[in-house]
Amino acid sequence: MSESQRGSQRGFATHAIHTGQEVDQVFGAVVPPLHFSTTYAPDGIGNLRNGYDYGRAGNPTRTALQSQLAALEGGGHAFSFGSGLAAEDAIIRALLRPGQRIVMGNDAYGGTFRLFDKIHSAWGVSNTPLDLSDHARVAAELEHDDAGLLWVETPSNPLMAVTDIAVLAEIAHAHGALLVVDNTFATPYLQQPLALGADVVVHSTTKYIGGHSDVVGGAVVLGSGDAATGLAEKVAFQQFAVGAVSGPLDAYLTTRGLKTLGVRMDRHCSNAQTIAEHFEGHSAIERVLYPGLESHPGHGLAAQQMRGFGGMVSIELAGGEAAARKVAEATRYFILAESLGGVESLMNYPHEMTHASVRGTELAVPENLLRLSVGIEDVADLVDDLEQALGGL
Ligand SMILES: *Cc1c(COP(=O)(O)O)cnc(C)c1O
Numbered sequence: 001m002s003e004s005q006r007g008s009q010r011g012f013a014t015h016a017i018h019t020g021q022e023v024d025q026v027f028g029a030v031v032p033p034l035h036f037s038t039t040y041a042p043d044g045i046g047n048l049r050n051g052y053d054y055g056r057a058g059n060p061t062r063t064a065l066q067s068q069l070a071a072l073e074g075g076g077h078a079f080s081f082g083s084g085l086a087a088e089d090a091i092i093r094a095l096l097r098p099g100q101r102i103v104m105g106n107d108a109y110g111g112t113f114r115l116f117d118k119i120h121s122a123w124g125v126s127n128t129p130l131d132l133s134d135h136a137r138v139a140a141e142l143e144h145d146d147a148g149l150l151w152v153e154t155p156s157n158p159l160m161a162v163t164d165i166a167v168l169a170e171i172a173h174a175h176g177a178l179l180v181v182d183n184t185f186a187t188p189y190l191q192q193p194l195a196l197g198a199d200v201v202v203h204s205t206t207k208y209i210g211g212h213s214d215v216v217g218g219a220v221v222l223g224s225g226d227a228a229t230g231l232a233e234k235v236a237f238q239q240f241a242v243g244a245v246s247g248p249l250d251a252y253l254t255t256r257g258l259k260t261l262g263v264r265m266d267r268h269c270s271n272a273q274t275i276a277e278h279f280e281g282h283s284a285i286e287r288v289l290y291p292g293l294e295s296h297p298g299h300g301l302a303a304q305q306m307r308g309f310g311g312m313v314s315i316e317l318a319g320g321e322a323a324a325r326k327v328a329e330a331t332r333y334f335i336l337a338e339s340l341g342g343v344e345s346l347m348n349y350p351h352e353m354t355h356a357s358v359r360g361t362e363l364a365v366p367e368n369l370l371r372l373s374v375g376i377e378d379v380a381d382l383v384d385d386l387e388q389a390l391g392g393l
Contacts, residue, residue: 012072012189013262020067020255034252035060056243065251068258069209069219072188073201076224077232079239080217080251084184084204085115086244087218091180091200092116093242094234096148098124103141103177104151105132106362107159110355112151112182113363129362132163135171142175152198153182154191155302157340158314158350158371160289162298165305169197178231184208184341189265191306194223199231207341208311211257211264217246264343264376268311271382272374276313278383284323284390286368289314312340313372321367323393324349328370330389333381340373345382347372 010019024032038055042048052058062080069078081087096102102116106129116127128141132152141147150172154163165181172179180200181193187208193201203209205217220235222228239245246254269292276290288295291302292309302309317323327347328336334347338354348354348371355365374382 010071015071016068016261017259019071020064032061032064034248036248055248056245057240059245059248059251061248061255062246062251065246065255065258066219068255069188069203069205069221072258072261073183073194073221074188074192075194075201075221076228077222077235079220079232079235080205080246080254081219081239082244082246082250083216084202084206084218085111087202087204087220088112088115088182089119090235090238090242090244091202091220092120092125092149094238095178095200095231096120096125099146100125100148101144101146102127102149102151103138103147104129105153105156105161105163106130107156107161107365108151108153108363109157109182109184110350110358110363112153113361114357132168133161135164135167138168139171139175142172142177147175147177149180150177151180151182153185155185155291155298155310155312157185157312158348158355158365158369160291160296160298160312160314162291162296162302162305164301165191165193165196165198169199172199173197185310185312186306187261187265187310189262190269190308190310194221196305199223199228205254205257206339208265208268209258209261209341210254211261211342212253213339213342213344215250215253215257217250217254265308265311267376268374269308271376271379272311272313272372273309274379275372275374275382275386279315279386279390282390284318284327284393285315286318287316289316311374313374315370315372316366317368317370319368319393321351324351324368324370326393327386327389330392331385332388333375333377333385334372334389340371342373343376345373345375345377345385 040052066078178199181198184204201221203219280288334345350365
């Protein structure tokens with residue numbers, strides 16, 4: 001994707017560093033100040049200064065992050081929340097009503113499914129998980145009037161399935177539904193769902209966007225046409241009236257992370273590619289799931305709709321669950337932990353960790369699967385680390 005195709009005059013890295021980051025007018029601070037104040041003095045009753053009155057309604061540090069996020073996704077509006085799930089919840093409340101339904105991938109992030117299935121279903125919003133590569137089935141589900149949203153996560157967590165955003169956007173729109181894309185794994189640097197036809201982008205900024213495993217957050221990003229502005233008003237009202245906003249320090253840390261997103265993603269991608277290629281065909285490994293491998297069923301599509309294949313690699317161990325558990329506890333640099341997207345490499349056993357909540361459901365993950373969040377360390381050290389852990393089987 002060229003810079004101009006991303007719908008803006010500034011390039012990605014320039015937006016990341018400059019949008020929302022104007023030099024401070026009072027002291028000339030190059031890094032805009034972090035605003036902790038919860039309340040703002042008007043210039044007389046009714047005369048707000050730049051629209052700020054109260055911290056839940058608005059905060060300049062959060063505004064800066066939101067401008068940066070909107071620009072990087074090629075969108076017109078962005079809203080920052082206290083977590084990825086809080087952002088998802090705001091979308092559902094803003095765009096659906098009781099009696100409506102979410103059509104979603106059957107390999108969505110476990111926490112997303114738990115939110116829809118345990119919380120929203122109790123308030124009358126149901127869900128239908130299905131295989132998103134079965135376009136006829138997706139279209140058939142969307143035929144029903146109650147289906148208001150199509151929810152796509154690509155690449156998916158942890159099976160790394162790649163879904164055709166442009167085709168699903170057409171299918172959704174033909175049936176009067178909106179397409180939401182969870183862009184957490186790809187990040188706006190690698191994939192721009194709004195340009196491919198999505199109506200809403202959602203992120204767990206806790207992952208690559210924050211990038212340093214030190215801040216939890218989420219975001220909703222919308223396009224820039226009239227329809228998007230209408231959706232933005234609804235999401236803005238949720239953010240204000242429910243109040244699941246990100247705090248100023250969280251917004252500040254997220255902005256700082258975003259500035260280096262491009263360079264970090266380049267390194268995540270190259271390290272992940274090296275690891276996927278090195279371990280594909282290893283005697284202890286049954287299958288390596290990485291869209292950058294030609295053997296991956298979504299490779300061609302990923303090459304088309306992404307500018308890189310990302311930093312997440314899943315491996316299925318030939319020795320089954322026992323082997324997966326042993327390897328998960330035998331690495332030195334890959335730290336056994338939940339989450340992903342930080343500079344350090346992490347190892348996760350989804351069956352019992354991130355995806356424990358979907359065990360026994362249609363969304364359950366294989367017991368021999370390990371999910372690697374490949375960090376930006378020296379790749380030779382990461383390869384050695386995995387080799388020694390597999391060697392101990
Ligand atoms: C982590 C994650 C979420 C949830 O985000 P939180 O910040 O943990 O609330 C949603 N989607 C995906 C793909 C994730 O990895």
